[in-house]
Amino acid sequence: MNKTSALELSFQMGEVLLKNGAEISRVQETMERVATAYEIDTFNVYVLTNAIFATGVEQGVEHAARLKHVPSTAIHFGRISAVNQLSREIVQGRHTVEEAFAVLEQVRDMPYSTLPLAVLACAVGSACFSYLFGGSWRDALIAFFCGIALELYLYWTGRKGLSKFLTNLSASALVTFCGAVFLLLGLGDNMDKIIIGSIIRLVPGVALTTSIRDFFNGDYLSGAIRMLDAVLVGGCIAVGVGVVVRALSLLTGGALL
Known part of the structure; x- marks a missing residue:
């Protein structure tokens, strides 16, 4: 999946949520909402505490991916809240895929407390x-x-x-x-x-x-x-x-x- 893929964006948003302590239903719902907002043809996702399995068909091309969760990552509610806000803005049609990726990179860089x-x-x-x-x-x-x-x-x-x-x-x-x-x-x-x-x-x-x-x-x-x-x-x-x-x-x- 390329960097401008809506499916890749959905997948990476789920990764950020999972790594920072979000519950499973939140991760799965966010990924599905993003996929729907960008009109991905077919999208299926299965989330566990240590992995994300996602498949989808985007512009007639089928994609599959798997992510291994890093269990030692610390909880960061600020990042979870920021990804949730980004997903709401995506559903409202306020970001292109490229713009959403830029915002997501900023979320990834949010620091922990000093x-x-x-x-x-x-x-x-x-x-x-x-x-x-x-x-x-x-x-x-x-x-x-x-x-x-x-x-x-x-x-x-x-x-x-x-x-x-x-x-x-x-x-x-x-x-x-x-x-x-x-x-x-x-x-x-x-x-x-x-x-x-x-x-x-x-x-x-x-x-x-x-x-x-x-x-x-x-x-x-x-x-x-x-x-x-x-x-x-x-x-x-x-x-x-x-x-x-x-x-x-x-x-x-x-x-x-």
Whole structure:
């Protein structure tokens, strides 16, 4: 398919959506709407959490394509929203195929949050959740610093290409250890509240929510894949926290219990 093909445009828009965490029904509907708007003769698409299969007949020529999804790509709601807006404008007839490709390239280049902003958001979020779940202001303060350490560690593991499961296991262990050190120094009140606030950044809430939406939309295979992913990530977090708490409790004679 050439770069000015409406079928290729539809396919690439679906790719951007899938890579950035959109649910399956949204990906498929967007691709179908774009194909209809540009009057592609025949269009069929099948989307999974890790692949897109699309075939179509455009100007009497049959095309087929397959995309392997990159599962380690981070979620970016800004890109999802931008592609949705582009698809609406295409349906309204406001873009030629070439113009739509130009807009899509701009969407691809939308950056993630800068490291300082991500660190601040993680720290503040950790502190707020610690306080929300019943922690004292001292617990929230400790969770704030644990959140800073967590986001910096996640940035480092992201650059090193560490697997998702090892990242979540080691990151949860790291923030638990940091919180335990502060508590043993007498700077905190409740270990459980510190941990809850600190690990909230790792909780796979988007994957779990998206899997449920996939189930409701009848995409059972994709929903099951994402549900399994969320459960495994949650298990890694639990193992990381549990191992550190148990080890430090044995070393300190139960001071953390």
